Amino acid sequence: MTTLIINIKELVQIREAGITKVSGAAMAVLPTVKNAYLILEDNLIADFGSMDNLPKTNADQTIDATGKMILPAWCDSHTHIVYAGNREQEFVDRINGLSYEEIANRGGGILNSAKKLNDATEEEIYMQSKERLEEVMRLGTGAVEIKSGYGLTIEGELKMLRVIKQLAKNYPLAIKATFLGAHAIPAAYKDDRKGYIDILINKMLPEISKDNLAEYVDVFCETGYFTVEETEQIMNAGIQFGLKPKIHVNQFNSIGGVQAGIKYNALSVDHLEVMTTSDIEALKNTDTMPVALPSCSYFLSIPYTPAREMIAAGLPLALATDYNPGSTPSGNMNFVVATACIKMKMTPEEAINAATINGAYAMGLSDTHGSITAGKKANLIITKPIHSYYQLPYAFGSNLIDTVIIEGKVIA
Ligand code: NIG
Ligand code: FE
Numbered sequence: 078m079t080t081l082i083i084n085i086k087e088l089v090q091i092r093e094a095g096i097t098k099v100s101g102a103a104m105a106v107l108p109t110v111k112n113a114y115l116i117l118e119d120n121l122i123a124d125f126g127s128m129d130n131l132p133k134t135n136a137d138q139t140i141d142a143t144g145k146m147i148l149p150a151w152c153d154s155h156t157h158i159v160y161a162g163n164r165e166q167e168f169v170d171r172i173n174g175l176s177y178e179e180i181a182n183r184g185g186g187i188l189n190s191a192k193k194l195n196d197a198t199e200e201e202i203y204m205q206s207k208e209r210l211e212e213v214m215r216l217g218t219g220a221v222e223i224k225s226g227y228g229l230t231i232e233g234e235l236k237m238l239r240v241i242k243q244l245a246k247n248y249p250l251a252i253k254a255t256f257l258g259a260h261a262i263p264a265a266y267k268d269d270r271k272g273y274i275d276i277l278i279n280k281m282l283p284e285i286s287k288d289n290l291a292e293y294v295d296v297f298c299e300t301g302y303f304t305v306e307e308t309e310q311i312m313n314a315g316i317q318f319g320l321k322p323k324i325h326v327n328q329f330n331s332i333g334g335v336q337a338g339i340k341y342n343a344l345s346v347d348h349l350e351v352m353t354t355s356d357i358e359a360l361k362n363t364d365t366m367p368v369a370l371p372s373c374s375y376f377l378s379i380p381y382t383p384a385r386e387m388i389a390a391g392l393p394l395a396l397a398t399d400y401n402p403g404s405t406p407s408g409n410m411n412f413v414v415a416t417a418c419i420k421m422k423m424t425p426e427e428a429i430n431a432a433t434i435n436g437a438y439a440m441g442l443s444d445t446h447g448s449i450t451a452g453k454k455a456n457l458i459i460t461k462p463i464h465s466y467y468q469l470p471y472a473f474g475s476n477l478i479d480t481v482i483i484e485g486k487v488i489a
Pocket of ligand 1: 186187190297325328373399401402403404405
């Protein structure tokens with residue numbers, strides 16, 4: 078099936094094949110074609126260019142995009158979309174003065190979600206998670222990474238990963254699964270952290286690898302969660318089972334997690350709200366993508382990742398939502414892009430690069446996702462009529478998306 082889209086006001090983020098990420102000063106450049114056409118063959122981008130050079134094609138379907146812009150669909154490389162219930166009470170407790178840390182120390186936080194998850198059936202978790210996935214697709218997300226980490230028991234973790242696998246089977250978008258058994262020490266192992274890590278490494282990892290349930294391994298490397306030493310031990314074990322690390326670091330404290338991630342060639346290091354000069358130095362000339370999660374900073378009122386310093390140091394940066402019940406109950410990448418511009422002083426060009434090509438890199442998808450490139454997946458956002466792509470972050474509360482296309486199919 079051939080779809081021809083004509084009269085596109087501006088086709089945004091066009092890249093040659095082989096460009097996998099953009100770094101430093103190059104992040105300020107967002108290549109576009111004005112007054113463009115785009116041809117889709119089945120689920121792939123076949124061709125594009127200026128309307129002046131529109132080729133003759135026998136299209137099965139023609140879409141007139143007069144006044145509208147087209148971008149690649151968002152690539153959300155860090156989420157915890159699969160969870161049970163909500164943490165609305167903790168939200169109100171924080172409004173009334175408790176901190177995220179105080180709530181966690183009282184047995185709330187991740188352990189609260191773990192209890193809900195273990196009490197829910199696989200079917201219930203699937204039904205709740207699919208609603209969230211459908212919502213983020215409507216908001217323009219065309220590829221997503223989803224973590225486990227609210228089970229913290231063998232059965233709970235496997236249940237979460239099976240739900241992720243089921244979602245990947247039933248929906249057209251690319252879904253990458255990450256094993257985050259090291260999200261918190263479960264209550265039952267409060268006084269036996271070694272015992273839990275032993276189960277994670279010797280029971281959970283073999284099961285996951287046997288059933289091919291995850292591609293990445295994650296650890297929450299943070300004071301009060303997992304130490305740098307434990308993080309290294311778990312990354313190393315994950316690697317033995319063929320899982321590449323992608324880890325939570327520097328959310329509240331800089332304790333050496335960035336350097337540990339680099340040492341184990343992590344695909345990404347995520348959060349980075351608290352970054353020292355040596356953390357930034359360490360990331361230079363590595364293959365590890367730094368990932369910022371500004372809607373988490375917004376929701377918890379914690380610092381934003383210092384994007385300006387990182388980009389000035391020549392680093393790449395990706396943006397993701399962190400969609401989860403505790404620190405970021407939102408999967409809206411449009412809000413993430415706007416917040417990165419408004420609060421992190423990223424330019425619209427930098428933020429769009431961070432949310433597309435660099436996001437694709439941070440989940441190992443930059444050969445197929447994240448840009449308008451012949452041969453890549455036909456994953457597109459068609460905007461409503463807008464003046465320029467600046468309007469996307471500028472009008473931060475408006476829904477400026479007209480149509481989302483994932484793998485060549487229009488999402489209702
Ligand atoms: O990325 N920081 C660790 N994990 C999640 C939040 C977990 C929760 O509060 O449920 C995050 O912010
Ligand atoms: Fe997270």
